Amino acid sequence: MTNIPKEKTLDSSVKLLLEGFPFLQRRFRKFNSDIFETRLLLQKVVCLHGPEGAALFYDNEYFKRNGAVPKRVQKTLTGENALHTMDDAAHRHRKEMFMSVMSQESIKRLLDLMAAQWQAYTLEWETMDRVVLFDEVREIMCRGACAWTGVPLKESEVSKRADDFVARVDAFGAVGPRHWRGRFARIRSEKWIARIIEQVRNGELQVQEGTPAHTVAWHRDLNGELLDQHMAAVELINLIRPIVAIARYITFSALALHQFPVYRQRILAGEENYVEYFVQEVRRYYPFAPFLGARARSDFEWQGYEFEEGQLVLLDVYGTLHDERLWERPTAFSPERFKYWKGSKFDFIPQGGGDYDSGHRCAGEWITIEVMKQAVAFLTEAIEYRVPNQDLHYSLRRMPTYPKSGFVISNVRRTGKLP
Ligand code: HEM
Numbered sequence: 001m002t003n004i005p006k007e008k009t010l011d012s013s014v015k016l017l018l019e020g021f022p023f024l025q026r027r028f029r030k031f032n033s034d035i036f037e038t039r040l041l042l043q044k045v046v047c048l049h050g051p052e053g054a055a056l057f058y059d060n061e062y063f064k065r066n067g068a069v070p071k072r073v074q075k076t077l078t079g080e081n082a083l084h085t086m087d088d089a090a091h092r093h094r095k096e097m098f099m100s101v102m103s104q105e106s107i108k109r110l111l112d113l114m115a116a117q118w119q120a121y122t123l124e125w126e127t128m129d130r131v132v133l134f135d136e137v138r139e140i141m142c143r144g145a146c147a148w149t150g151v152p153l154k155e156s157e158v159s160k161r162a163d164d165f166v167a168r169v170d171a172f173g174a175v176g177p178r179h180w181r182g183r184f185a186r187i188r189s190e191k192w193i194a195r196i197i198e199q200v201r202n203g204e205l206q207v208q209e210g211t212p213a214h215t216v217a218w219h220r221d222l223n224g225e226l227l228d229q230h231m232a233a234v235e236l237i238n239l240i241r242p243i244v245a246i247a248r249y250i251t252f253s254a255l256a257l258h259q260f261p262v263y264r265q266r267i268l269a270g271e272e273n274y275v276e277y278f279v280q281e282v283r284r285y286y287p288f289a290p291f292l293g294a295r296a297r298s299d300f301e302w303q304g305y306e307f308e309e310g311q312l313v314l315l316d317v318y319g320t321l322h323d324e325r326l327w328e329r330p331t332a333f334s335p336e337r338f339k340y341w342k343g344s345k346f347d348f349i350p351q352g353g354g355d356y357d358s359g360h361r362c363a364g365e366w367i368t369i370e371v372m373k374q375a376v377a378f379l380t381e382a383i384e385y386r387v388p389n390q391d392l393h394y395s396l397r398r399m400p401t402y403p404k405s406g407f408v409i410s411n412v413r414r415t416g417k418l419p
Contacts, residue, residue, distance in 0.1 A: 002304035004046060005031035007038040016040060017175065020397035021287045024049065025319035035305060040314075041070065046307065047291075049316040050323060054346035056302055057315040058354030058361075060088070063294035065360060068312065070293075076171035076182030079190065079234030084360065090222055091360075094235070097219045098363040099356060101212045101239065106148075107370055110243075114144035114371060115418075118378045125383070125412040133254050134406035137375070138162045138247040144371075145243035149236060150213030151196050152205070164189045165237075165244035173290065173399025189241070194233035201226075212239045242364050248400065249368065250375040251407045252286040253279065255394075257379060258387050258407075260333050267380050277335035279372040283350040285333050289317045290399050292352060292360075317349055377419030385409040 007027060009015075016023045024047050027036055034049040048057055057063060064087040074080045083094050117140040125131045142162035146153040153161060164185035171182020199205035200217040207214045216236045220226055227235065256278070257264045266274050296311040307313070322330040326347050327337065346353045351362030362368070390405035 001301070001306055004305050005033050005036040007036060009039055011039045011042055013040050013042075017173070018397065020173070020395070020399050021290050021318045021401075022396055024291055024314065024316040025322065028316065028319060040312075043312055045312045045314055047314045047316060049319050051320070051326070051344060051346040052303075054315055054320065054349055054353045057292070057294055057313060058346070058352075058359050060359065062297060062300055062302075062307070063313065064088075064297050065091075065294055067310075068293040068295045072179065073172055076168050076179060076186055079186065079237060081231070082234050082238055083363075084238075092358060093222050094219075095357060095363065097215060097235075098239070101210075101215055102363060102366060106210070107367055110144065110148040110367060111370055111374055113147045114140065114374060117143050118374070118382070119418070122378065122383050122412065122414055125385075125409075126414060128412070129410060130388070131385075131409050131412060132406040133409055134247055134251040134402060137250045138166050138244055141244045141247050141250075141371075142240075145240045148212065148243075149240055150200075150207035150211035151193065151236070151240065161189070161192070162244060165241040166247070168241055169245045169248075169400060189237055190230065190233050193236050193240075194229050197229050197232040197236065201229075212236060239364070242362075243367065243371070246368055246371050246375075248288065248402050249279075249282055249286070249372055251402050252394075253282045253372060253376050254379055254407050254409075255392060255403055256282055256285070256333060257376070258392075263333075263335060264380055266335075267376065273339075274335065275373045275376050276369070277338040279369055279376060280338040280341075280348070281333060281335040282372065283368075284321045284327070284348065286394075287318055287396060287399075287401055288350060289352075291315055291317050315349075317352075320347065320349055374419065381417050381419045382415060384411075384413050384415060386411045 019026065027038065028034060028049045034053055035046065037044060037046050039045065065085050066087050069078065069085050074085065078084045083091065083098065086094055121136055121140050139158055139162045142165060143153060143158060167181045167185035168189070171179050174182070196205065196213060197217050200207055200213055213236060216232050218226065263278055267278060291314045294313050296307045296309055296313065298309045300307050324330050341348065351365045351368065352360055354361050356363065386409065388408060388410050390408050392403045392405060392407070394401045394403045
């Protein structure tokens with residue numbers, strides 16, 4: 001048996017909040033190890049880093065999710081008892097429902113709906129002195145996501161609903177007012193969508209078969225029962241809220257185009273697959289999910305280390321995406337690296353790793369990539385703009401984070417080209 005390196009601490013929760021994204025990475029480096037033990041939220045936590053750690057973390061034989069996602073995250077980000085917290089047959093069955101709306105055809109429908117929003121918004125931007133990209137894109141995403149899912153969105157409510165989805169994501173690493181904003185936003189959004197589920201079920205609202213609202217409203221769990229109205233609302237929101245969250249990656253994409261203008265040129269030069277390399281590098285380089293949690297199903301030994309039943313384990317997402325053993329010059333923004341990336345399921349894990357169907361890997365990863373590619377095409381081909389002086393800094397201590405100014409653009413002019 002080998003001892004797991006141990007941080008001497010009564011509890012490091014406050015340090016985690018103060019240090020933010022690099023918290024785990026710093027300690028892996030300090031211990032020169034891909035595993036260490038600390039204490040967070042008053043319990044022992046084993047932290048894993050890198051592809052081998054990720055492969056273990058995603059092995060359903062050893063780990064489960066039930067009891068791993070803190071209630072404070074469920075009460076803001078995911079909703080309570082959602083797919084994220086399920087295991088085994090019940091998880092696979094529910095995941096199948098999510099993956100059934102991720103066909104190429106369904107994603108194409110989403111992109112068509114999003115394209116109409118991009119066109120309407122860029123037309124409007126031409127008339128504005130300054131455009132706060134993050135604020136605008138969250139509305140584009142919210143409108144597109146609602147249209148795609150089949151959820152009617154009143155014109156007067158667009159900003160409020162988009163705000164609530166943003167607030168729920170914004171709360172995941174927060175204490176105090178930001179956390180409470182997330183909680184109230186969850187309550188409001190669940191009430192709204194529960195009513196939509198009710199209307200779909202009683203026929204007041206007609207939605208097409210195959211749309212997410214129809215799929216979730218009529219999904220039956222393994223016991224053959226429809227999801228209760230609240231649970232159905234939670235899961236339908238789990239298809240809308242994360243689409244709105246793509247606004248963060250799109251804002252980071254705009255930042256990358258500004259900070260590294262050479263890549264704008266390469267994208268415009270039309271090199272095959274270049275937009276894809278670019279958005280993959282945005283997902284690697286810029287911070288979003290810091291780590292993920294699971295619990296050991298039973299006592300077991302791995303590489304000589306002992307794990308105890310019920311042990312909380314964290315997988316270092318941010319650090320794995322910035323590990324110099326996996327990524328040459330990880331602190332450099334370099335889309336080219338994805339030309340040569342071999343595509344392991346456990347090294348490039350911005351939205352989780354492993355398998356989609358049998359594991360917890362993000363159900364919306366393909367959507368995220370395609371929606372980002374479309375956004376980058378609009379930002380490079382469809383419009384020209386200036387980037388005035390502003391505070392573009394994004395704090396790694398804030399989880400989640402984005403550029404402080406929200407990325408302001410001005411003098412927007414449409415080029416007449418549509419991607
Ligand atoms: C799970 C990140 C977009 C739906 C996850 C996980 C992460 C993640 C880290 C957890 C993986 C795990 O527990 O192992 C992101 C990021 C996104 C994004 C950074 C882009 C901003 C989306 C989109 C959708 C989506 C667009 C759907 C439309 C889900 C669902 C799960 C999930 C349903 C739960 C999967 C499960 O537990 O089996 N996502 N996601 N996500 N994501 Fe995403």
